[in-house]
Amino acid sequence: MSTVTGTQRTSPSRAAPRTLGELDDSAVVAAHLGGHPEAFEELVERYQKRLLNFVYRTIGDRERAEDLVQEVFIRVHRHLHRFDQSKKFSTWIYTIASNLAKNELRNRSRNPLVLFQAMKRSWEADHRPLQFEDPHHRPDDLFRKRHLKDLVEWAVAQLPPHHREVFVLRELEGKSYEDIAEITHCHLGTVKSRLNRARNRFAQIIAPHLD
Amino acid sequence: MRCPDFLERYSDFRDGRLTDRVWLQQMQQHLKACPHCQRFHAAIREGVEVLRGLEPAEPTPAFRQALRARLADGASSADPRGALAPGAIAVATLLAVAATLLIYEGLARPRRPSLAGSRQSLPVVIVNPSAPFVSFAAAGGGQQGLLARWASSDSEAIAP
Numbered sequence: 001m002s003t004v005t006g007t008q009r010t011s012p013s014r015a016a017p018r019t020l021g022e023l024d025d026s027a028v029v030a031a032h033l034g035g036h037p038e039a040f041e042e043l044v045e046r047y048q049k050r051l052l053n054f055v056y057r058t059i060g061d062r063e064r065a066e067d068l069v070q071e072v073f074i075r076v077h078r079h080l081h082r083f084d085q086s087k088k089f090s091t092w093i094y095t096i097a098s099n100l101a102k103n104e105l106r107n108r109s110r111n112p113l114v115l116f117q118a119m120k121r122s123w124e125a126d127h128r129p130l131q132f133e134d135p136h137h138r139p140d141d142l143f144r145k146r147h148l149k150d151l152v153e154w155a156v157a158q159l160p161p162h163h164r165e166v167f168v169l170r171e172l173e174g175k176s177y178e179d180i181a182e183i184t185h186c187h188l189g190t191v192k193s194r195l196n197r198a199r200n201r202f203a204q205i206i207a208p209h210l211d
Numbered sequence: 212m213r214c215p216d217f218l219e220r221y222s223d224f225r226d227g228r229l230t231d232r233v234w235l236q237q238m239q240q241h242l243k244a245c246p247h248c249q250r251f252h253a254a255i256r257e258g259v260e261v262l263r264g265l266e267p268a269e270p271t272p273a274f275r276q277a278l279r280a281r282l283a284d285g286a287s288s289a290d291p292r293g294a295l296a297p298g299a300i301a302v303a304t305l306l307a308v309a310a311t312l313l314i315y316e317g318l319a320r321p322r323r324p325s326l327a328g329s330r331q332s333l334p335v336v337i338v339n340p341s342a343p344f345v346s347f348a349a350a351g352g353g354q355q356g357l358l359a360r361w362a363s364s365d366s367e368a369i370a371p
Contacts, residue, residue, distance in 0.1 A: 044278065048270050056268045066270060070278050074285055152261045170226070171259050177228070196222045199255055207254035 025089040033081060044073055051097050057168045058101040060157050068100045094183045098165060105161050155205040159198050166191055167198035212241040217248050
C-alpha cells in the first residue's frame with residue numbers, strides 16, 4: 001500500500017507517512033492533485049461499488065450502469081483540479097453520477113430501441129438457472145423471501161425516475177436531505193415531497209404482498 | 212391527527228427530522244391507534260430492509276482494466292491542461308483563416324481617393340422621365356432616312 005506525506009489536510013502535524021486508505025476523501029483528493037497518481041485508484045476503490053449500485057438502481061440496467069460509472073471516474077479524473085475542496089467529494093461524485101443517469105434515462109425515453117434492449121436484458125435475467133439455497137429454511141420462507149426481493153426491486157423500478165433517484169439516495173445510500181438536494185439540483189422542499197411520494201408509492205406496491 | 216396529516220409528515224418522522232415535540236407525540240399516538248398507518252409504516256420498514264439486503268452489484272473484473280485504458284486514452288487526447296481538444300483546434304483554425312482573409316482583403320482592395328478635395332458630380336435625378344433623347348443628326352443615312360426607319364419600327368425603345 002502506498003504512503004503519502006505532506007498533502008494530508010486532516011492531520012498536518014503528524015509527520016509519519018500514512019497509507020491512502022487511512023485518509024479521508026478530501027485528503028486523498030489533495031494527494032492526487034499533489035502528484036500521487038495512485039490516490040486516484042483509492043478513490044475508484046472507495047466509490048466504484050457504491051456508484052455502480054446507485055446508477056444500477058436508478059437506470060435498471062446493470063451493464064450500462066458499469067459504463068456510466070466508468071464515465072463518472074473519467075470525468076472526475078479530468079476535472080478534479082476544478083473541484084472545490086471546501087465541499088464534500090462524495091456529493092460531487094454523486095452529482096456527476098446522477099447527471100449521467102438522468103441523461104441516460106432521457107436518451108432512453110427518446111430512443112425506443114435502447115429501451116427495448118434494456119427490457120430484453122432484464123427479461124433474460126429471469127431465466128437464470130435455479131440455485132440451491134440454505135436447506136435450513138422452510139420452502140415457504142424461501143419462496144416468500146425470493147418473492148419479496150423480486151417484488152421490492154420491481155417496486156423501486158416502478159417509481160418515476162426523479163422519485164426513484166431521491167428514494168435510492170436516501171434509503172440505500174443514506175444521504176442527508178441536504179446532500180440529496182445538492183446532488184439532484186433541487187430545493188430541500190422538493191426533496192421532501194419527492195421522498196414522501198416515493199415512499200407512499202413504494203408502500204402501496206408492496207403492502208398487499210406483506211400481509 | 213388524521214391519516215393524511217400523518218402521511219404528510221411521515222418522511223420527517225421516519226428520518227428523525229420532526230423536531231416539534233407536539234407533532235412527534237401526535238404522530239406516535241396516531242401510529243399506535245391507526246391500523247392503516249401501521250400497515251403503511253410496516254411496508255416501508257420491511258420493504259427497505261429487504262432492499263438493503265439485496266446483493267449489491269459488483270463491478271466486473273474487467274471494470275478496472277477498461278477504466279485504466281479509457282483514462283490512458285483520455286490523457287493522451289483530451290487532457291484539458293495539456294493538449295487542446297479537437298473542437299478547440301477547429302475553432303482556432305477557423306479564426307486564423309478568417310483573420311487572414313480580412314487582412315488580405317484590406318491589402319488587396321484598391322485605395323479609394325480621399326474624400327477631401329475630390330468632388331465628384333452626382334448623377335442628375337430626372338423627376339419626370341420622357342423618351343430618351345435621340346440625336347437625329349448622329350445617325351447614319353441622314354434625317355429623312357432616320358425618320359423613315361422610326362416610322363416603320365415598332366420598337367418601344369424610341370417610341371414617344
